[in-house]
Amino acid sequence: MTKAYLETMPDEKGFFGQFGGSFIPPQLEKPFEEIQAAYEELKNSPEFIEELKYVRKHYQGRPTPITFAQNLTRACGGAKIYLKREDLNHTGAHKLNHCMAEVILAKYLGKKKVIAETGAGQHGVALATAAAYFGLECEIHMGEVDIAKEHPNVVRMKILGAKVVPATHGLKTLKEAVDSAFEAYLADTENSIYCIGSVVGPHPFPMMVRDFQSVIGFESKEQFLEHEDALPNHVVACVGGGSNAMGIFAGFIDDKEVNLYGVEPMGIGENLGQHSASLTHGSEGIMHGFNSIMLKDEKGEPAPVYSIGSGIDYPSVGPEHAYLNSIGRTKVGLCNDKEAIDAFYKLSQLEGIIPALESAHAVAYAMKLASTLPKDQTILVSLSGRGDKDIDFIVENHPL
Template sequence: MKSEYLETMPDKNGYFGKFGGSFIPPILEKPFEDIKNAYEQLKKSPEFIDELKYVRKHYQGRPTPISFAKNLTNYCGGAKIYLKREDLNHTGAHKLNHCMAEVILAKHLGKKKVIAETGAGQHGVALATAAAYFGLECEIHMGEVDIAKEHPNVIRMKILGAKIIPATHGLKTLKEAVDSAFESYVSQVEDSIYCIGSVVGPHPFPMMVRDFQSIIGIESKEQFKEHENKNPDNVVACVGGGSNAMGIFAGFIDDTDVNLIGVEPMGKGEKIGEHSASLTYGEEGVMHGFNSIMLKDKEGEPAPVYSIGSGIDYPSVGPEHAYLNESGRTKVGLCDDKEAIDAFYKLSQLEGIIPALESAHAVAYAMKLAKTLPSDKTILVNLSGRGDKDIDFIVENHPIPNTKF
């Protein structure tokens, strides 16, 4: 798939307009330059491309299908709802798309260890899986709150051989996990590589992760035409850092007839600390080595954030999302905890698909959107992950409905 946009953005310094770049301490400048140079070399290598294709087809289980959510569509009325089934990707989410590639990159650089943060645990599980497959050590940093909340994924990571490092400061969630992982990486840059888990961080990671995730959009563009013989009218995905959203948006970024909608978590309300809606309530700022839109407290520091979805409670957003939103190419949708839980149960009981809580935000928004559109319109949702990791937390805190919808 040739895309004029993807081939020109970001610029050579990693900027999407004014967003992006690399704001890192001197000790990390050479390692990140090495990563950038290795990626620029590898992405043109037939051997790398062939290895990645082989892994995706024969190990990950790609391509993942698109499913028509007939019962959910009938329940909502209005537009037809389709699901890009990244929940069927090996490990249960989209994260393996970039993790396998990042570990191949690590091996190319002669590294022995991969380090990463994780929120909901899906990136951690995917990286631990990739490390096991390619024979590298794996160190995962995770907030104490998320360790308790996402217990099944913590166990999976340990079974896969990863070492789990709890982040015990601040709110003990995703931001603190990133802080902890960066600190650890600085102390062992010679033998390890930091495998960022979304389209965030210093250049080249927003570009690199987007490129690796673009397989979602490439597949979707072809598959959707098998269903409708045209592009979808709307493409919807949840946004925290934004990797699954940029992955599917990449397939349609040059198609101006397709509305691209990133759904942010409104959590419990509009006050600081009750939500993670960075694009909606944030302002320009630098965090974790990149310039983007971020939620700030009164002192201008990263604000406390919250979402029922552990993978999307992040105070900033990928710089490309900030650029695309500011330029008007993408739109922002909102979904609160209550709506996400409702969508979690409705998709489960109407379609037999248990979604990740993060993905449930996109499903919830699609349900609202469908009701406002005529039946000849279509919505493609990136179902970024499955909900096995969330079921204990959900049933303990939000009982299963007594009646099927």
């Protein structure tokens, strides 16, 4: 028998095929080696596994359920749409799945402080929550544009005790927040750890975050079998960096009969600066310490990007997504701002579930896909977060 995919990828140097690896300054090599060694030790530790299980069950509220979206299904007139309800995870998104584990890792390494970037604020809130729970300092870097747009999450981070640092250069969004957080981490690798918020960055983070998020996929597989006595025909998730997508894909990656769709944000147009569709319009390049597919300007630098979903406006994509797409295991779906807003309102009014704008991209694509399929087909959507953070922005800028 061949080994399961998750046991073989990435290789020992952190590569998924040609993508991934670690392209970092010399002063970060030792800290990242320490992080990898600690993770390799902890992931096989019964104590760590039990602690994580306890936290997930008694604090996070896992397992999160799967919901059959019967009214949305009826409205689309085709395949049955199911939702994996990561919006019901504590803090309102999937991010706590890896944040609790990363902070346990930080404590194991004797760190006093966790540093991270955030786009929509979901990762920032989750890390601030984990830091509060485990008694560590927390510093979150966030673009000025996103600070204004995602005000509710900024307030939550501050209430939770985190220091929020504005990224004021460039486009003042997610890429700049990553730049800023990396600089802060470089200044104090002794006492702090950089808790990357997606399946991006240098090895071992794409692997580590995928593994911590794979709980979504493994729960989904078991739960979906209870609903349908079969696996879903299609699994759909939004992709920026791609942590929620890799999390749910992990449960089905060896099941070749299940189609996997990563939905990219097409924003408001196809020109550079109007979208964040890296896999669709990008090319191979190194950014933030890893090799993947990225959007580039005429100088070959990371291009300006845009999406109404602050958590997915990133000019690259997780290296594992680049690899899986290159070998044809995953397919790319596209969703523009208008479609995401429509899905945001439809899911809210047909099912009583207000999705995050990022998650609305996956819902929108699932709605389009469902309408093209027969009624005996099934679609499972990763509803990666809830929309509390977006309601003020939506009502002000995109009222009904």
